[in-house]
Amino acid sequence: xxxxxxLKGIEIxxxxxxxxxxxxxxxxxxxxxxxxxxxxxxxGFQADGxxxxxxxxxxxxxxVVLQKDVRLPEGITKVFVxxxxxxxxxxxxxxxxxxxxxxxxxxVTGTNGKTTTTYMIKSILEQAGKKTxxxxxxxxxxxNRVIPAERTTPESADLQRILHAMLKEGVEAAVMEVSSHxxxxxxxxxxxxxxxxxxxxxxxxLDFHGTLEKYxxxxxxxxxxxxxxxxxxxxxxxxxxxxxxxxxxxxxGIYKPADIFARDIEIHAEGVSFSLHILGxxxxxxxxxxxxxxxxxxxxxxxxxxxxxxxxxxxxxxxENIRGVPGRFELLNTGTNYSVIIDYAHTPDGxxxxxxxxxxxxxxxxxxxxxxxxxxxxxxxxxxxxxxGRYSDFCIITSDNPRNEEPMAIINDILPGIKKxxxxxxxxxxxxxxxxxxxxxxKADDVIIxxxxxxxxxxxxxxKTIPFDEGEIVAQILGREKVR
Numbered sequence: 246x247x248x249x250x251x252l253k254g255i256e257i258x259x260x261x262x263x264x265x266x267x268x269x270x271x272x273x274x275x276x277x278x279x280x281x282x283x284x285x286x287x288x289g290f291q292a293d294g295x296x297x298x299x300x301x302x303x304x305x306x307x308x309v310v311l312q313k314d315v316r317l318p319e320g321i322t323k324v325f326v327x328x329x330x331x332x333x334x335x336x337x338x339x340x341x342x343x344x345x346x347x348x349x350x351x352x353v354t355g356t357n358g359k360t361t362t363t364y365m366i367k368s369i370l371e372q373a374g375k376k377t378x379x380x381x382x383x384x385x386x387x388x389n390r391v392i393p394a395e396r397t398t399p400e401s402a403d404l405q406r407i408l409h410a411m412l413k414e415g416v417e418a419a420v421m422e423v424s425s426h427x428x429x430x431x432x433x434x435x436x437x438x439x440x441x442x443x444x445x446x447x448x449x450x451l452d453f454h455g456t457l458e459k460y461x462x463x464x465x466x467x468x469x470x471x472x473x474x475x476x477x478x479x480x481x482x483x484x485x486x487x488x489x490x491x492x493x494x495x496x497x498g499i500y501k502p503a504d505i506f507a508r509d510i511e512i513h514a515e516g517v518s519f520s521l522h523i524l525g526x527x528x529x530x531x532x533x534x535x536x537x538x539x540x541x542x543x544x545x546x547x548x549x550x551x552x553x554x555x556x557x558x559x560x561x562x563x564x565e566n567i568r569g570v571p572g573r574f575e576l577l578n579t580g581t582n583y584s585v586i587i588d589y590a591h592t593p594d595g596x597x598x599x600x601x602x603x604x605x606x607x608x609x610x611x612x613x614x615x616x617x618x619x620x621x622x623x624x625x626x627x628x629x630x631x632x633x634g635r636y637s638d639f640c641i642i643t644s645d646n647p648r649n650e651e652p653m654a655i656i657n658d659i660l661p662g663i664k665k666x667x668x669x670x671x672x673x674x675x676x677x678x679x680x681x682x683x684x685x686x687x688k689a690d691d692v693i694i695x696x697x698x699x700x701x702x703x704x705x706x707x708x709k710t711i712p713f714d715e716g717e718i719v720a721q722i723l724g725r726e727k728v729r
Contacts, residue, residue: 248283248308248322251339255332262322266307271340271402273333280305283340285333285402288312294329310336334401334434344408345436349375349418351549352433354467355444355477357595358542359397359422361534362444364570365546366420369563373555378411378419380404382589383571383700387414398427401434408436418553425450425463433470440549441471441492444541446482447594452622461485468492475548477541478503495552497544499537505548507540514606521561523551528561533568536602572699574599577719577728583609583691585684585728587715589699591618591645593628596696600636609690610638614683615697616659616676619650619705623658630662633696640670643679645697646705676704680715681722695719 249264269281275297278284284301286294286309298306298315308322309315310329317323326332338345351366353359360382367386370377379386382397385407392407398421399407411419423441427433446461465486468474474490477483479498487494497505510519516533519540532539547560555563569575577585586603590596596615603611613633617626633640642659644652652674663670673679683693695715702714716729 246340248324251283251336252324253339254335256327258325258327260322260324262308262320264322264324266322268307268340271333271337272301272306273400273402275301275304278304278306280307282306283336284309285329285336286311286315287330287333328431330401331431331434334405334431334436336435337402337405338435341405341409343435344405344412345438347412348378348408348416349553350408350436350438351418351420351440351442351553352423352436352438352467352471353420353442353444353545353549354423354425354428354464355442356447356449356592357590357598358444358538358545359424360589361539361542361570361573362442362545362549363420363422365542365564365567366549368566369546369550369555369560370418370420372563372566373550373559375417376415378408378416379421380407380419381422387411387416390414397422397424398432401432404432405435423467425460426453428466429453429463433467436470438467438471440473440475440552441467442475442545442549443467443477443480443483443486444545445477445480445594447592449592449625450622452620457482465489473552475545475552477545479541495548497541497548499540499544505544505551507544510537510540512536512602512605521547523547523557523560526557528557530561530564532564534570534574535606536574536598538598538602539574571729572701574602575699575729577716579719579723579728580725581687581723582689583687583693585693585695585719587695587699587729589701590615590696593625593632596629597632597636599694599696600632603692603694604636607690607692609688609692611636612639612641612683612687612691612693613637614641614643614679614693614695616643616645616652617655617697618646619648619652619655621648623655626655626658627660627662630659631665632662634663634666634668634670637668637694640668641679641683642670642672643676644674644704645676646701647707648705649707676713677718680718684719684722 268283273285278301284306385392474492474494478496478501496503507519518531575587590599704713720728
C-alpha cells in the first residue's frame with residue numbers, strides 16, 4: 246500500500262522525502278523490521294524508538310514516523326507527527342484494511358472482571374452461531390486457536406494484525422479486554438467498538454495514572470471509540486462515567502435501578518443461580534462459577550450481547566455453557582480433604598470479592614496465600630493485607646512478581662495492613678515454599694486461596710522470567726500427575 250494512502254486522516258506536521266512509495270509492513274520494534282517497512286519511533290518508558298531509527302533504516306525500512314528529527318541515510322522518508330503512538334493505530338488499521346470495521350467488536354474495561362466477562366461474551370456469541378475471536382490477558386484466540394498474549398491489550402500495530410488474521414480465518418465477532426494503559430497510550434486507536442463495557446473501578450495502577458480520578462478518566466476513553474455503552478451502575482465510578490456519556494447506554498446492576506438486573510440470587514459451592522431481567526424480558530441462569538462477582542460478570546456479558554442484537558435464548562445458553570476461566574476462582578483437583586483455589590486477584594477489591602465468596606463455601610479454615618507485584622502501585626499493599634486479614638482465618642504472606650524490587654520490601658509494605666486485623670499470619674518469602682507450607686499444614690475442610698498469579702505460569706524477578714505454574718507446583722508437592 247502507498248504511504249500517502251496510509252497517512253490519510255493523520256495530522257502531519259511535515260514530511261521529508263517521497264510519500265509515493267510502497268509500504269510492505271509496519272513495525273515499532275527495529276529488530277522486526279523487514280525491507281520496505283514503515284517504522285514508528287515510539288517514546289516508551291524504558292527506551293525511545295528514535296534511538297533505533299537508524300537500525301530500522303539499516304534493515305531496510307523505507308520510511309519512519311517520528312516526533313523529533315534523527316539522522317538517517319538518503320532516501321528514507323520521514324513523517325513528522327505530534328505523537329507517533331497516536332498515529333500508529335489508524336495507520337496500522339488502514340494497512341490491514343480496517344478489520345475492526347468488518348467485525349462485530351466488543352470491548353471490556355474495568356479493574357476486575359474483564360477476563361471472565363470476555364469469556365462469557367465469547368461463549369454467548371458462539372452460541373449465536375458467530376465464530377468469535379478474543380484478545381485478553383490469558384491468551385488471544387481465533388475461534389478455538391490460542392495465540393499467547395504478552396499484555397492485556399496489544400500495541401496498536403499488533404492489535405490490527407491480530408484482527409486482520411481473525412478476518413482471514415472467518416471470524417465474524419471479537420471481544421477484547423481493554424486496559425486503562427492501552428486507552429491512555431492510544432493502543433485502540435483505529436478500532437471502533439459496537440459495544441463498550443465498564444465493569445467496575447477500584448484502586449489499581451495508581452503508579453501509572455497517579456490518581457483514581459485519572460484512572461477513571463482513562464477507562465472512560467473506551468466510550469470515545471464505542472457506538473453503544475454498557476455501564477455497571479452499582480459502581481460509583483460507573484455512575485460518574487454514565488453522566489458524561491453521549492453514547493446510547495445500557496445499564497446493569499443488582500442494587501441500583503438498571504436496564505439489566507438480577508433477582509433471586511442463590512450462591513452455592515458449585516456456582517450461582519439467578520433470574521436475569523433485560524428490559525422487560527426474563528431468563529433463568531445457572532452459572533458454574535460461584536460468587537456475587539460472577540453475577541455481575543454475567544450481567545455485563547448479557548447486557549453487551551443484548552445491545553449487539555443477540556437473543557435471550559442464546560444469552561442464557563451461552564452463559565450456562567461456561568465451565569470456568571483459567572486462574573479465575575479455579576478449584577484444583579487435589580484429591581485431598583481440603584480445597585485449593587487459584588485466583589488472579591491482585592487488587593484490594595478483587596481479593597475481597599474472592600474471599601467473600603470463599604468464606605461462603607468454607608467449612609474449616611479459610612487460608613489465604615498472597616503477595617503484591619513489584620514496580621506497581623505500592624499504596625494498595627497495606628490495603629491488600631487488611632482485606633486478607635479481615636476475611637481469612639490464617640494468612641501466608643509471600644512474593645508475587647517482585648520484578649525489580651526486593652521481595653521483603655514489598656512484604657514489609659503489606660504487613661501494616663494485616664497487623665490492623667487479628668488474623669494470625671506467617672511470612673515466607675519464597676512462593677513455592679509458601680505453597681508447600683500451606684499444603685503441609687492444611688486441615689480437613691480448609692479452603693486455601695492462592696491469590697495473585699491466576700493463569701500466569703511465571704514469576705518476574707530482577708528482569709528474568711522464571712517458570713512458575715502454581716497448578717504444576719501444587720501437583721508436584723502432592724505427588725499427583727496434574728491438578729488442573
